[in-house]
Amino acid sequence: MHRIALALVAAQLVVRGLVLAQGGFYWDDLILVGRAGQYPLWSASFLLYDHDGHFMPGAFLIAGVVTKLFGAYVWWPAAASLLLLQAVASLAVWRLLRILLGDRPIVPVVLSGYLFGALTLPSFAWWAAGLNALPLQAALAWVAGDAVRLAETGRARHAVTGVAVFAAGLACFEKSLLVPFVAAAVVALGYRGCVRAALWRCRRLWLGSVVVIAVWAVGYFTVVRLPTGQAAADQAGGLVSHGLSRGLVPALLGGPVRWERWLPGPPWADPPGVMVVAGWSALAAVVVATLYARRGAAAIWIAAGGYVAVSQVAMVLGRSGPGTTFELSQTLRYLADSSVVLVVAAALLIRTSARRPVRLPGWAVAPAIACFVAVGLISTVTFARSWHTDRTPDYLTTVRATLAARSTPLLDQPVPPRVLLPIGYPNNLMSHVFAAVRPRPAFGTSTPDLQMFDDTGRLIPAGIAPVRAVVAGPEPRCGHRVDVLATLPLTGPLADWEWTVELNYLAARDGSVSVSLTDGPTVRVPVVAGLHQVYVRLTGSGDGLRVRPVTAGLDLCIAPGPVGGVLPR
Structure with a gap:
């Protein structure tokens, strides 16, 4: 089973690597690289920055190290960091499944649901989003695994590594606050007969997590201006319904198969109606069957549904407003970590004892998994085609070459809105975006030769x-x-x-x-x-x-x- 699981992880990395091979820097990536060129790596101005409501010093640190070691807008090191983080997350999920299910043949089957589903794909391909999402996914799986091991063995090292991984995840994404609660739910659901005892054995992990949260909270509330959504009830309902029906539910079948895009925004899921109906039908059938056949299934489904609900509420509170469209929730970025939770829920359902003898025909398992993987790969291919329509990498390449060939100072100007919207001011200014680029002329307050960049990144004569x-x-x-x-x-x-x-x-x-x-x-x-x-x-x-x-x-x-x-x- 080990070789099969490792082969599946390797196959996932190959597929994801192909997605990255023709990708490039996009949107918020330019803010990360630009700020890395403006500030020292360990400065508070760089690490402790309110990035659109996110407190993410760990993500900024990774971006800063990559930029300072390899230069500005060199894609392969950034892509390599995403693949490395994906490998860590995938191996952490495999580890947790082994802890819950042992080395049973079902482990690679369940693991495939995480590895080849499209739910995690949009946040993976975008560097800035991946630096948030992948550490969270890894932390969810690893800390839950440490919690179970701590409950089973009482060894302090599981508390130490669990707290350390939780701190690393929280440094990259504030949503990692949910990690200890997910770990506690996994322990409680895995030891239904002795919940108090199991949770008590993990007390060192919980106490360490409280300390981490207290330290983090000081930094967060000092730095971040809390986002406040302005959604009316109908907008909140629309965001949630679109996120579930056109995002999460089709992804349970490997979907959405189709993606739509309004440049300069990212791709969003556009599943065919038949997939939406099939997804809801399949989910309802699985829920009913497990409630009928497995002990404790209700608690597992409530816990998994609660996590998805919290994710949706966080999206509505943080991203709703007059300019927000329902398609935002179909980008799947706000549900990516739910993939880990749903895979763990599947493992817990398998782990629980049977209430009634219901056996799935063996001949149906392999075709079902093959179908899921095939649909997931189709979704990956169609996503990659949509993702690669972005022209920001071409723009960055042209500007870098232009800057290298010029020595006269340039007057500052914003980058085109399709590259970075004016709402990002002052991070959308050329002097900020290209602060880490070398060689380049100065962006000054005066110049004897007035020129400006066009939308393709070429320098053209300008006038007043x-x-x-x-x-x-x-x-x-x-x-x-x-x-x-x-x-x-x-x-x-x-x-x-x-x-x-x-x-x-x-x-x-x-x-x-x-x-x-x-x-x-x-x-x-x-x-x-x-x-x-x-x-x-x-x-x-x-x-x-x-x-x-x-x-x-x-x-x-x-x-x-x-x-x-x-x-x-």
Whole structure:
């Protein structure tokens, strides 16, 4: 049985590796890589960051190590980290099944439900999501296994490893708070006749978990602004029903087979109606049969259903709002860890004693498993096709090559919304996204060569769409003479915003000047001797431009120039 189980795990990793082979960085991955380039690896600013309501220092640490060791936006190390985490999770599930069922031939059969189902696939293929989901899946299985071993043997090492793995999972994803409760449920359901005694034998694991939660809670409530969903009852009901009927239930048959996608969002399950009906029918049949045939089946189903319900409630509370669509719950990311719980529930049902003699025909088992695996593989192939339609990897490759070929500073700009939405500001700025890229020019507040990136990542000439302008100065053949602080009037007032100024100047020598709007912060701008242009990015408001030489003995003549936003020329 060991060889069969290991062969199944290896087959899963091969299949998942093929999914990753043509994948790449997507959405939140850019925030992880960008912040790794902005901050030291062990800094609180990097590790203790409120990432859209998630507290995940462990995930940031993994992303930071990968980025700093191998460079920014090199996909194979990130993909390798996902495969490694998947291997750990799969082996942890196998270990738990062996603990519950021994080395019975049924173990590889049950294990296949976790290995080849599509429920865990969307969160696996996306690096940022996988750094959350895979440690949680591994922790669910490993800590439950340690709890059972601790109840059976009383050996302290199971408490130590259980607490350590729980802490690691919690460092990557706050949903790992559920891990000790799942472990306690597995112990209680596995030892129905002596629940109190079994749970008491695990007291060191529970106490250690309480300490971990207390330490974690200090960090979490210090860092994270708690997400508050704004769902009405109908939206909450729609999210839950779509997540169950079009997400979880078809996945019980290996589905959903079909995926839909609205770029730039991730793929979401779009199962055919017949699969939804078949899934609910199969689930109802299994529940009724086990309630009839197995002792304690009701408690097992209640526990498994409770975990799924908690997952759905967490999704509704954390992600609902006016802009949320029901398809969010069909992305399956919020149900991925339920795959572990459902496999464990199956093992507990097999482990319980029979109430009535009901035997499944042996000839039906192999075809049923083969059908599940086949449907799961079809779902994997169709998911991969949908997942690979994203063009973010091509964009990142083009920008990296462009940056490497340029030495002149660039003015900062957001990446295209299809790459990272403006809601991620300031993490969606080029200076943030590409902070870890080397070599590259500086993203400064001024540049003598105004260019911008198009939506494909190519650098193209740019100009200023004028909103206001510097008015002509009083001195003939000079305009505004600046040898001390001078305020250059604009053709009208500017609202408080981010503006770009075309500064047309004649400088007597090389040096630098400070520039600001009437009401706004000052930036330092280098100038060179002679007649030149420099483009300056300013924030603020007012009806004048303040310019002051910083270099001693520097004076300039400044001619009219536009003030506005940057657009392709």
